[in-house]
Amino acid sequence: MEENVPRIDLPITGICSFAKYPICTDLKKLSGDFAVIGIPYDLGVGYLSGTRLGPRRIRESSAQYARGDRGFYDPERNKTYLASPCHVVDCGDVDILTGDLTKCFDNIETSVKQILLKGIIPVSIGGDHSVTIPIGRALSVLNKQIDVVQLDAHLDWTSSVGGVQKLGNGSVMRRLSEMGYFSNFTQIGLRGLGSSRAEDFEDAHAFGSNLITAKQALSIGVEGVLDQIPTSDCCYVTIDIDSFDIPYAPGTGSPVPGGLDYSYITNLLEGIAEKCNVIGFDLVEVAPQY
Numbered sequence: 001m002e003e004n005v006p007r008i009d010l011p012i013t014g015i016c017s018f019a020k021y022p023i024c025t026d027l028k029k030l031s032g033d034f035a036v037i038g039i040p041y042d043l044g045v046g047y048l049s050g051t052r053l054g055p056r057r058i059r060e061s062s063a064q065y066a067r068g069d070r071g072f073y074d075p076e077r078n079k080t081y082l083a084s085p086c087h088v089v090d091c092g093d094v095d096i097l098t099g100d101l102t103k104c105f106d107n108i109e110t111s112v113k114q115i116l117l118k119g120i121i122p123v124s125i126g127g128d129h130s131v132t133i134p135i136g137r138a139l140s141v142l143n144k145q146i147d148v149v150q151l152d153a154h155l156d157w158t159s160s161v162g163g164v165q166k167l168g169n170g171s172v173m174r175r176l177s178e179m180g181y182f183s184n185f186t187q188i189g190l191r192g193l194g195s196s197r198a199e200d201f202e203d204a205h206a207f208g209s210n211l212i213t214a215k216q217a218l219s220i221g222v223e224g225v226l227d228q229i230p231t232s233d234c235c236y237v238t239i240d241i242d243s244f245d246i247p248y249a250p251g252t253g254s255p256v257p258g259g260l261d262y263s264y265i266t267n268l269l270e271g272i273a274e275k276c277n278v279i280g281f282d283l284v285e286v287a288p289q290y
């Protein structure tokens with residue numbers, strides 16, 4: 001057997017970090033441009049559970065596309081993304097104590113704050129959409145007014161469930177609106193019966209949210225939607241996987257027909273990144289078992 005032969009390190013080998021990027025679970029020692037952090041939490045789900053399995057499955061899928069420092073060449077855009085010196089790190093997962101909502105939210109907030117305080121862009125992978133509430137709390141450390149773009153089938157402006165539970169996955173946008181430092185909401189992809197009550201839509205309008213339904217988004221096209229997103233030097237993007245139409249992403253707890261497709265959403269995200277300074281984003285509601 002030959003010794004000192006460099007490892008080939010194919011995607012199928014090795015420890016499964018996000019896209020096989022280096023792992024740094026000690027957030028005090030973190031450095032880089034983007035920090036991927038998993039949030040295996042699904043206590044905010046009212047019906048089909050399972051998004052706690054999202055981070056592991058996303059990592060497993062992403063390992064197939066591991067390219068290391070070479071980055072990702074996109075033949076359609078003739079561009080290479082995330083090549084060196086751009087530096088991505090996988091921080092592992094937020095410490096979750098299943099059953100203890102307060103502890104979970106505190107740990108999510110603390111972890112994301114640690115990433116932000118190092119000047120690194122947090123890339124959070126859920127978890128149900130309620131995890132964006134403690135992420136929103138963490139974003140207070142930026143001391144800035146933050147614009148929000150949400151891609152979602154659902155409005156997520158439920159005031160509470162049963163008059164008491166305010167931290168569910170259907171309340172995230174209303175909770176962000178109450179924090180005082182989020183404004184200029186653009187909510188894209190809304191559709192479906194039972195998305196939210198008419199009063200919730202009225203409250204979102206009253207707050208100033210620009211609500212773009214899936215039908216409107218498809219009829220005005222990506223450029224039409226981008227025209228409605230204000231230019232921003234501080235923009236947070238939250239992506240609910242159910243913004244995709246069901247055939248593209250069936251693995252989610254509240255799938256709704258009539259959604260957007262892969263090209264639409266990637267073109268939209270590219271346009272947002274060109275016109276706004278994106279200070280963090282999340283991908284939530286992936287429930288791989290469905």
Ligand SMILES: [Mn+2]
Nearest residue numbers: 129152156240
């Ligand atoms: Mn949502």
